[in-house]
Each structure stands twice: as C-alpha cells, then as structure tokens.
Amino acid sequence: MNKVQKLTAEDLYKRCDFGEFNFKSTDDLDHDNYTFLGQERARTSADFGIRMKQDGYNIFALGPEEVDKKSLLESLVNREAGELDVPGDWVYVCNFEDEQKPIALNLKPGDAIRFRDKMNRFAEDLPNVLTSVFESEEYQNRRQVIEERVKEKEQEEFAEIQKKAEEKGLSIIRTPMGYSVSPIKDGDVMDMEDIKKMSDKEREKLEQEVQELQKELQKILRQIPEQQRKIKEEKDELNREFTEYAVKGLLEEVKRDFEYDSGVSTYLKNAKKDIIDRAEIILNPGGGNPFFQAASDKPDSKKSPDDHPVLWRYTVNLMVNNSGRDGAPVIYEDHPIYNNLIGRIEHVSEMGALTTDFTYLRPGSLLKANGGFIIIDALRLLTQPFAWDGLKRALLSRQLKIEAPGEMYGLLRTVSLEPAPIDLNVKVILIGSRLLYYLLCAYDKDFQNLFKVEVDFDDETDRNPESQKMYAYMIASLLHKNKLLPMEKSAVVRVIEHTSRMVSDNEKLTTKTKDLLKLLQEADYWSRQKDAEVTDIDAVRKAIDQSRYRSGRIRDKYQDQIIRKSIFIDTEGSKTGQVNGLSVISLGNSIFSHPTRITARVRVGKGEVINIEREVEMSGPIHSKGVLILSAFLGARYAMEKPLSLSASLVFEQSYGGVEGDSASSTELYALLSAIGDIPIKQSIAVSGSVNQHGEIQPIGGVNEKIEGFFEICEKRGLTGEQGVMIPEANVKNLMLKDEVIQAVNEGKFHIYAIQSVDQGMELLTGLEMGERDEKGNYPKGSVNSMVEDKLGSFADIQQHYIGRTNQTSVEMKGK
Amino acid sequence: MQLSSIVIAIDTISGSEPVVQAAAELAYSSGAELTAIFIEDDDWFKASRLSFSYQISSFSGEMMPFDEMNMMEQAKAHSSLLERMVVKYSSKMNIKYKYQSARGSVIRELMGATEGKDLIIIGRNRQPDGSRAKIGRTARFLAENSTIPVLIWNSRSDWPGRITGIVKTSGSGEKQKVMEWTSGLARLLKRKAEIIPTEKSETEIESDDLHQHLDEINPEKLGCDKNRLLIMERIRDKKGLSDVDLAGFPNTVLLL
Secondary structure, eight states, rough: OOEEEEGGGGGGGOOOOOOOOOOBBGGGGOOOOOOTOOHHHHHHHHHHHHHHTTBBOOOEEOOTSSSSSSHHHHHHHHHHHHHHHHHHEEEEEOOOSSSSOOOOEEOOOOOOHHHHHHHHHHHHHHHHHHHHHHHHHHHHHHHHHHHHHHHHHHHHHHHHHHHHHHHTTEEEOOOEEEEEEEEETTTTTHHHHHTSSHHHHHHHHEEEEEEHHHHHHHHHHHHHHHHHHHHHHHHHHHHHHHHHHHHHHHHHHHHHHHHTOOHHHHHHHHHHHHHHHHHHHOOOTTTTTTHHHHHHOOOOGGGGTTTTTTTTGGOOOOOOOOOOOOSSOEESSSSOHHHHHHHHEEEEEEEEEEEOOOOGEEEOHHTTTSSSSSEEEEEHHHHHTTTTHHHHHHHHTTEOOOOOOOHHTTOOSOOOOOOOOOEOOOOOEEEEOOHHHHHHHOOOOHHHHBBOOOOOSEEEEEEEEHHHHHHHHHHHHHHHHHHHOBBBHHHHHHHHHHHHHHTTTTTTEEEOOOHHHHHHHHHHHHHTTTTOBBBHHHHHHHHHHHHHTTTHHHOOOOOHHHTTTSSSSOSEEEEETTTEEEEEEEETTEEEEEEEEEEEEEEEEEEEEEEEEHHOOOOHHHHHHHHHHHHHHHHHHOOOOSSSEEEEEEETTTOOOOHHHHHHHHHHHHHHHHHTTOOOOETTTEEEOOEEEOOOOEEOOOOOHHHHHHHHHHHHOOOSSSEEEEGGGGGGGGOOHHHHHHHHHHTSSSSEESSSBHHHHHHHHHHHHHHHHOOTTTOOTTTTHHHHHHHHHHHHHHHHHHHHHHHHHHHHHHOO | OOOOOEEEESSSSSHHHHHHHHHHHHHHTTTTTEEEEEEHHHHHHHHHEEEEEEEEEEOOOOEOOOHHHHHHHHHHHHHHHHHHHHHHHHHHHTTEEEEEEEEEEEEHHHHHTTTTTEEEEEEHHHHHHHHSSOOHHHHHHHHHSSSSEEEESSSOSSOOOOEEEEESSHHHHHHHHHHHHHHHHHHHHHHEEEEEEEESSSSOOOOTTTOOOHHHHHHHHHTTTTTEEEEEOOOTTTTTTOOOGGOOOOOOOEEE
C-alpha cells in the first residue's frame, strides 16, 4: 500500500507565472489583440453554422449564462455579414384586384424609399393633375360636345312636340313625376267643365289628339334613359382617355427607375387601370357621402393620400429598407414576442368597426433580418405565446407570412388581410442553456431538423503559459471596453489565479467572462475608493474578500453555531463510530462548507446497513447509492465466507435539510468500521471522499470550500497542530486554497492529506495498520481489519446461535 | 341695398338645388331670412281630372295613373323632398328659414310671396327643352313684373367670381341703385365688384371699390361670361313692364 501523501504549501495553490511576458499594466497590452479564449470548439462550430448555406443549419448556442456567448457570435456573424451582399428592400403595395391580399415587391437596396417617395408624391399630385386635366378647355369642350349632342336632339324633339301641341291647342305640363299633355284655353289648362261643354265630336277629336301626342311624348321620353346611358358611356370613355393621358407620363417616370423588377411594372400597370376606374372618386372623394363630408374638416384637396378614401391605394408601405448597409443585416431581437418576430397587422377603429389595409402592415425582425442573421435568446422566445411556433413555421416553409396568431390557429373569423408571403432566407441563432437545448432535442420533433448546428460553449479552458497570456489580453480588453481602470501586472496575476479558483481547478481557467467582469468591476470600485489610477493586487484581494463577505452571512452563522456548540463538531480527541464529514451548501452567490458529524452504530442483524437519512426521505438517490456501495465493500471484504450478520445505522447528526451526493461515503465507511471494530477515530481530521466497491477513494466536489470551512472552525478554536483534512488524491489538482490555509500548512499548524484508498484513510484516522491477510487468510492481530473481522465473526456466531434456538423452539411448539 | 328677407321659388329637386344652395349662402352672408316656396300648380290638378290624360314618367317614359288623388300624393311627397333639401342647406349654413307650400296659380302665388321681401330668386330653366338661352314662363313673368329685385339663377351651384353692375342710362337714380347692389353683393359674397357703363359718356363713378373699364370689355359678350353675375336696372314702360331682353344674358342675372 502506498504511503499517505501529506501536501505541502506548493501543492495547495498554483501561482501564475508569466515567464518572459512582461508588461507593467494592462495599458501596455493591445486590447484588440484578443480572441475568445477557450472556445475553440464553439468558434469552429459557429463558423461552420454561419457559413453553411443549406436549409436547417440554424444555430443553437448552448452554455452557461455566465459565458458571453452573444459577443462571440456577434463578432463572427458581423464579420461574415460584412462579406455578403446587401439584400433587397421589401415593400407592400395594394392589390387592386383584391385589397385583402396585398402584394410584396422586392427592390434593390435603397430603392424602396425612392419608390415609396415617388409613389407618395404621385398620389399627392394626382388630384391636381386630374383636376387640371378635367378643367382643361379641351376636356370641357369635348364633354360639352357629348352633352350637347344628345341634348340638342332632345331639345329638338321637345321643341317639335311642343310646337305640335301648341298647334293643336294642347300644352305639355311638367308634373312632379313627369309630363302630361293637357288641352289649354286662353293660356290655361282646361278643366272637365270646359270639356263637357264641347260636342262629342270635338271631345273625341281632342282625346285622340291628346293620346297621339302622349304617345309621341312617351316615345321621346323612353329614349332618355338610353341617351343618358350613352352620355355616361361617352363621358366615361372621355374620362378614361384623359385620365390615362394625365397619369401615363407620371407612371412611366416611376416605372423607368424600377424596370428591373417585373412586379413593379405589373403593379404600375394595374395602378393606372385602377386610377382610370376611380378618377371621379379621386376628384370628388366625398361623393355625396354625408359621413365622409361630416368627418372632414378641411377641403378635400388638402388631405394627404393616407386620409383620402382612394389615394391611399397608390401609396407604398415600406417594410424593409437596406440602404446604407455594408453587408447583410444582423438583428438582435431582445423581445421576441410573436408580433415582433413575424410582424403584425394593425387595425384602426372607424365608426365602431376595426378596419385595416396594406398600409397597416408592420415588419417583424425576421423580415428585417431577411438575407442575413437574427440572434434570439432561446428562453425568452420559448416563454412567449405563439412565438416559437411562428418561428418554426416560417423556417419550415421558408416563407414569412404576416398574420395574427389567432388567424394562424383558425381562431379569428374577422375580415383581415392575407398579405403575400415573402421568401425567407435568414440564419437564426438561438442562445440558451444546455438544459433547454437537450429538452428541445428530446421533446420537439422539429427542433433538430431546423437547428442542426450546436455551438457548445465551454465553462473552462486549460491553464498554461500561452492561455495565461491570452487571458491577460482578455482582461485588458474587458477593462477597456467597460471603461475600467487599467490593472497592474500583479493584479492581473491575482485575477488569473482566482479564475482557477472559480472553476476549482488549478489546471484550468474559467471562460465565464461575466463572472470575470464582475471581479474586474469590483476591483475597479475598490481602487477608485482610494483614488487610485491603476488597480493593484490589494484591490483585487479586497474585491474577492468583500464578495465572500457579502454572501457569507449564513456560512458565518453556521460556523458560529459550531463554535458555540449548538452544533456538535469535535476538533480534538478520538471517538468510536464518529467522524467529521464535510459537505458544501450552494446558496445564491455562495458555496460554503458544512462540517457534519457522521456517526455509526452497529448490532447483530441480518446484514443491512440502514441509511437513516434515506429512511426519512432526506437522502437523495446519489447519497443512497453511496451507502449501498460501502455496504457492498463491507460485504466483499469481511463476509466472503460468513454471512454479514450485523445491522448498522448511519446518520448525519443534526442535519435537517436533506443530503445528496456520495462525497461522504468514505466518511460513513470509516465511521462504520470504527463502530464495528470499536476503534476510536481522530476527531481532529475531517474527511471527504467518495468510495467505490473496491475501497478506492474517488474525487469529490467543492474541495477548496470544504478544507477552508474546517480550517476556519479549527482556527477560531485555536489550531493545535494536529488538525487537518483528508481528501482524495484525485482532488489535489483542484486545490486553490486561500492564503491563511497555505500559511498554516507551511507552519505545520494544519495538514492536508491526499489518500487513494480506504485503507490509507483508516490508518490515518486510527493510527493503526489496516493489515493484510497472511497465507492462512488471517489478518494480523491488532490490525483494523482483524478487529473488524473478529467483531463481525462474533455477530455471526450470535446470529447463528439465536436462529438455532428459535428454530428448535419452533419445532418443539409444533410438535406439541 | 336692403337684404333682410329672401324668397326662393323651387320646383324640381335637380333644378332647384343650385338655387337653394346659392340663396342659403347669400342669406348666411347677409343675415337675411330665407323663405322657400313651392307651388302646387293648379294646372296639375286640372290635368289630373281629365279622364283621358296620363302622366308620363320622365325617367322611364312609362304611362302612370293620373288622377287627383295620385296628384295630391305626388305633390305632397315632392313637397317633403323639397323641404328636406331646404332644411339641409339651411342647417348647414345655420340661417333662419321658412318653408311654404301653396296650391294655385304659380305666378299669382309667387307674386303674392314677394310682398314684403327684398329679393326673389328663381331658377332659369323651366321648359322641357332646357335651352340655356330660353327662360321659363314663370321666371320671365317675374322678371318683367316683380316689384322687388329678381335674381334669375342659372344651373351653377356657386356664386360667380365677379359682380358686374351694368349701367345703361345716365340717370343717377338707376346708377346709384345698381352701384349699391353691386358693391353690396360683392362685399357680402367677397367677390370683385365692377361697374360697366354701356355708353361712353358716363358720369364719374364715385365709389372707390368699383371701377369701370368699358374699353377693355365688349359689352355684347358680357352676357356670355359664366363667371359674372350681371346686375341691371329694369326700365319700365308706360304699361309698367320691363324691357329686359333676357335672351342676351343666358347666365345669372339680377334685375333691379
């Protein structure tokens, strides 16, 4: 068996040595000479994902919240976006055939604004243009010719029939509903009395003449509607001709600039047709509509196109304007609700009803990012109703369709718009936690088809001279970006060393830049408190200590309870069946040690090891597993030829909050062995370590906090020179202890032991040898193994005897 | 020029609407009370009592029943529509107004309605042939016989841009009246006023807001100018009839 390793001060803390890398302060370092440290895998994956053009290769960037994933991704995305073409602009325009289905047009970058402005100006000018055309002398004359042509004929016919009537002593009277032919006498209409005075022949003749004239009049009047229709048709045709003349030139001018897009040409052609059909309403928007007239408070000609009942149709809704861009767009959507992502259709209330048209469409960030990249926080996206489904739908269909969520699910039945979908070509980058990523992989069937690139950010990176140098650059960069005071070299060294402590590994450095930034900011604060111009090592130490102090109330309270003996922890002497175990509690910002007394009691039994924590459901599964493992070890070592005839119970004394993890399993085993063999254990040594079935000690977590926690208790009580902590040898690389501990170890006042096996641990704790079996299979007398085995043997005998007697009694009773 | 009460003669909706609109504007500007009068022509009822007489629809040319009962219903309905139109414009301009409907001889009733009024306005065209040069019988009668100023309105819906007084004789009384009405109306309607003598040897025009420019205008073409409201004095002969030849003035004319 190897000897127990007693650690020296050098083993407890790894110093940062820059070697030949010399600088006085971070001001001497190039703060732009910084690449994201320790994220090679993430960078390579991101690069691949960003450049991969195939469908479904969107990116999910996973990793701890404290790692600044967004900055790395933005820097890579911006670089790539700068090399891509600027995508086209998008506008929505009126669909003259079906207003509910606005048309999307894709124009060259920067052209959308020009197109919109030209069309808006065109719409504003249209009434004046049409007015001038319709007020022109030529138009008036031609219109008059049409009217007069028909009216002249009417007038001639009327004049003729009027003359005929007069010749026959009749008159054509205008009545409220039409006309009537009546006989007159002395200028007045004859009444029935006058008629009765006439002879039958005269009356007959009169009636006949009246009827003949009525028929002729009827014939003329019957033509009037037809003639009115003719007039209207001719006038309409005239209006068309003049309207076309008026707008043709203007629209051609617009078309010339945008001829490259056939959609624009078609749109303008349809606009011309629409204007021709609606010229009258354009000029007379009120059109006798009392509501419109009542609602207007200024002359119609001064209204903007948006307020005009027709002119709005010729305006343009600018959705995406990519003028001024140097490359593809990169959009960060920090509030990914459905409407912000997909877009929305706004409505306006008019006389109690909600109405809308293409001018009320609003773009979402997906459209703005079309042709480029969009970065979204995954958790925020998933917690917004409809947003995730909306995004997936857009990505799966490769089209963006602006519609209300209710429409998407068929919930709404109001009249709304169905704007033409827009082809979508966007790279989506989601940023989220690992848990979220794996949940999506497991439960969302679309997720892995759409997000094929995982960009996995690491928590830590290797610590070596090169990485330490890069870390110094990273610190310089963070200080500069965040406008913090520059840092002396010694302070940089201390920061780097502390980042190893952050990951509890003296061979690693943390990549959680947010945690690092927090330290830099606090050190900067303490520097400024003393009006320093450069942050020194003292400020860094103060920042570390103060951070620990701020979050240490519960830790200090707990230690206080131990010192005041409300919680029983011995740090001197020996006890049988009792060991000081070490746990850690993670609470908010802090992790601190929680020394606990672990005790074991044994008696004759059937081989069970009772985990009292588990019995009362205060033990997690990993802890229970640890207890089962140590039970297996026990059986394997001591019960190969005899049954394990004990009943043992293990408990974490004064523990009321639940236990999890197997870092105390070796501690429990020591307590159990001590209880079985009746062997006292040193209380001056605290223990942490996981044990396997072979008795090997496995590494545990929180080793620094555990050691420091027990040290502080001992220090407060007064170091005796006997106290120490026993840890797994595999944890030596995790040690980055505070100065007080290192100093105490250096002075021999405190000890830290690194062990590989239960045997080593037991020897250290008892001061006795474990012993090895001789040729006959016996352990040396007085060894730990011997004492334990002997005791178990006696338990087995007692058990055997008791069972024998019980069976005999039972047989006797049956016999009777 | 006194203008505290205006009467307008209305018959058809389409023909009367421009008259009503113009009269309402004038009443608004001057503060005058507007009286609209619709006459149910006796001739209608007489004609309706003839057993062989029919009414022919001006819209479709179809024959319609034509008896006294029908005629009364139609007259009442028509009167309601006209009243509604008058109310609409009067309310819009916020003026005092009255609506009257009477049955009898149109000319007699209208002449009676002019008593105590300052101005009567009537539409120009009444005959079926609708020629612009001609004038309806009623309008002609009023033009020749009314004792108060008569405004004969053509079919436009807004007041012409210029108010032009035509001075035919050198009599100071006639000239004065024309000048008063010209400048008065121009002021009320915010239009440009001008006096045009038809003879060169006219006395001086004293008013500053009027001007004369005989040399610039051909008096014979004045009447054809749609953008002028012509004001002229009627000169009565011994029988008391006016000598105005309205054929030469096909647009809006005010006869004093």
